[in-house]
Amino acid sequence: MSTATAARESAPDVAKSRGPKFLQGWNMAALIFIGPAVLLLAVFMIYPAIRTVVLSFDNGLDNYVQLLTADPRFLSLRWPPGGSIFNNILWLLFYTGGCIVIGLIVAVMATRVRYERIIKAIVFLPMAIAATALGVIWRFVYSPDPDTGLINAILGVVGVDPISWLGNATFVNTALIIAGIWGSAGFAVVILSAALKGISSEILEAARVDGATEGQIFRRIIVPMLSLPISVIAVTLTINVVKLFDLVYIMTKGGPGNASNVIAVQMYQQFSARNFDYSATVAVVMLIILIPVMIFNIRRFRSERVVA
Amino acid sequence: MTFGESVAVEAPPRTTSERITRVITKAPIHIALAIVGLIWLLPTIGLLITSFRPASEILSTGWWEIFAGRLNFTLDNYQQVLGSQGMLNSFINSVIITVPATVLPVFFCALAAYGFAWVDFPFRDSLFLIVVGLLLVPIQMVLIPLVQLFSSMGVYGQFTGLWIAHTAFALPFGIFLLRNFFITLPRDLIEAAKIDGASTWNIFRTVVMPLSVPALASFAIFQFLWVWNDLLMALVFAPRPNGLPMTTQVQNLLGTFATEWHLLAAASFLIMVVPLIVFFSLQRYFVQGLLAGSVK
Missing domain, CATH: 1.10.3720.10 (MetI-like)
Structure with missing residues (x-):
């Protein structure tokens, strides 16, 4: 028995005594399990990301100065304001807000009917569809020809002339954001609906007994109790907005002109035009915007680790 | 997680009049959810129907004419793509x-x-x-x-x-x-x-x-x-x-x-x-x- 114990106790010491100092304590098991992933991440993600940062500084700070102050395709402060970063902010406000509001309304209504599962599945369905297909679906809905485009057909019934929703700078962002909300609202519905089920019916009954109206219950009880899931949805959709590419690229390629461009599409356009250092600059700006979310994630993980 | 079972918060209606009252008070919800369902289904259904229509007819009549029951269907589009x-x-x-x-x-x-x-x-x-x-x-x-x-x-x-x-x-x-x-x-x-x-x-x-x-x-x-x-x-x-x-x-x-x-x-x-x-x-x-x- 004593031999076995001694052998077990001494095993780590043997492992520790081998190899260079920074590898001490690493054993074959650790290398086999995390080695491949660490190698892949280092070579194909971390190293390229560092190269991109270096590339963006190829001309010193020139690329950044140009992008942030002298590129109307990125940010134009002339009236009306525009540029890809401005459009991303529009998306952030109206797409994120729209998904949360619609998600809340649908989730609350759905809990009160027997076909809850069906309605939630219907709204969630677009989450399964490639943004490429989603883009075609909505190009069709917005078609300027009232014999093919559903919206112009409906407007035709009430005597409104057909509108080129995606070809008109006034409407294009609204049209895209509506398609985006249609694609993502199901995510908000499912999260909020799960959270709603966590609110005890006793609290709601008590409020009703005290004479609260349904509107008051919604604003004073349900919304505050949903603040955490709502913030989770907001963070998620914010990440979506910064990375938004497929839908805009498929539906308008950022057009007409630059009217509906977003940063991820602008990065790809610069990349395609072989302006590599400039496109790297746009990519770094995307990363910088995401850093606060990254820190938030790491903090959240650190606080959870205590539990684990 | 699935889409969640409907939690029966309310007791099932006992009489016919109770049932009717409940349907009427819930009518706005049913209507609103029906509209939501249509908005989320119609764009996809429209394109699905279109994918089975002859190319020559797509530009002259909307897919919604299917509700009038006068559309022709074909598999040619799929064959062609x-x-x-x-x-x-x-x-x-x-x-x-x-x-x-x-x-x-x-x-x-x-x-x-x-x-x-x-x-x-x-x-x-x-x-x-x-x-x-x-x-x-x-x-x-x-x-x-x-x-x-x-x-x-x-x-x-x-x-x-x-x-x-x-x-x-x-x-x-x-x-x-x-x-x-x-x-x-x-x-x-x-x-x-x-x-x-x-x-x-x-x-x-x-x-x-x-x-x-x-x-x-x-x-x-x-x-x-x-x-x-x-x-x-x-x-x-x-x-x-x-x-x-x-x-x-x-x-x-x-x-x-x-x-x-x-x-x-x-x-x-x-x-x-x-x-x-x-x-x-x-x-x-x-x-x-x-x-x-x-x-x-």
Whole structure:
């Protein structure tokens, strides 16, 4: 028995005594399990990301100065304001807000009917569809020809002339954001609906007994109790907005002109035009915007680790 | 998580008059939800119907005439996109791209996640924090250097390059998701196996893997759909012109035939058919995977 114990106790010491100092304590098991992933991440993600940062500084700070102050395709402060970063902010406000509001309304209504599962599945369905297909679906809905485009057909019934929703700078962002909300609202519905089920019916009954109206219950009880899931949805959709590419690229390629461009599409356009250092600059700006979310994630993980 | 069972908060109505009262008070909700249902179904149904209509008729009558019962249907559009427009070839390419780009990440992520959960080594937690930090790095951050790197490796514009790129980008999320699942497995179980003399590898293979099928399935489905639906990586790394997956093929069709709806509609449904099958057959894992993937 004593031999076995001694052998077990001494095993780590043997492992520790081998190899260079920074590898001490690493054993074959650790290398086999995390080695491949660490190698892949280092070579194909971390190293390229560092190269991109270096590339963006190829001309010193020139690329950044140009992008942030002298590129109307990125940010134009002339009236009306525009540029890809401005459009991303529009998306952030109206797409994120729209998904949360619609998600809340649908989730609350759905809990009160027997076909809850069906309605939630219907709204969630677009989450399964490639943004490429989603883009075609909505190009069709917005078609300027009232014999093919559903919206112009409906407007035709009430005597409104057909509108080129995606070809008109006034409407294009609204049209895209509506398609985006249609694609993502199901995510908000499912999260909020799960959270709603966590609110005890006793609290709601008590409020009703005290004479609260349904509107008051919604604003004073349900919304505050949903603040955490709502913030989770907001963070998620914010990440979506910064990375938004497929839908805009498929539906308008950022057009007409630059009217509906977003940063991820602008990065790809610069990349395609072989302006590599400039496109790297746009990519770094995307990363910088995401850093606060990254820190938030790491903090959240650190606080959870205590539990684990 | 599924879409949730309807929780019966209210007692079932006892009399006919109670039932009628309830239907009337709930009428606004039913109407509102019916409108929501229509808004979320009609765009897709419209394109689906269009994909089966003769090209000559699509431009003269709307798909909604189906409600008047006077539309003709045909399979010609699908025949044409699959054949002369190369969608059959692209469908096969999508499979060739997606299967390894799902299997490889699941394998590497399971290995690493187990390492982060149950193997002791120095800097484990710091390394894991780096992985969490990498979750949000956008693909755009690596595109240019990866093109150069793949060129020098001789895999640029080859399926191999696309597999590598997708695998590397799947790692942070997959490791994060699976590690958080593995950590919930009972410590006693793993200790018991250790005492029985099982090697770390055998514990991983015979104890942890079988218990983790739901988590592995959620991640695999998420990754499968991510790659299947991907456009950006394919635009940059897919073999041209014969190795393009369906998303890039539709993108090409849009460039050439922006108003040839019979082709676009059929092509779009070919992209959608596999995800829809997954959606309806594996809904639980699907929703779980997508919700967990929201951190990506």
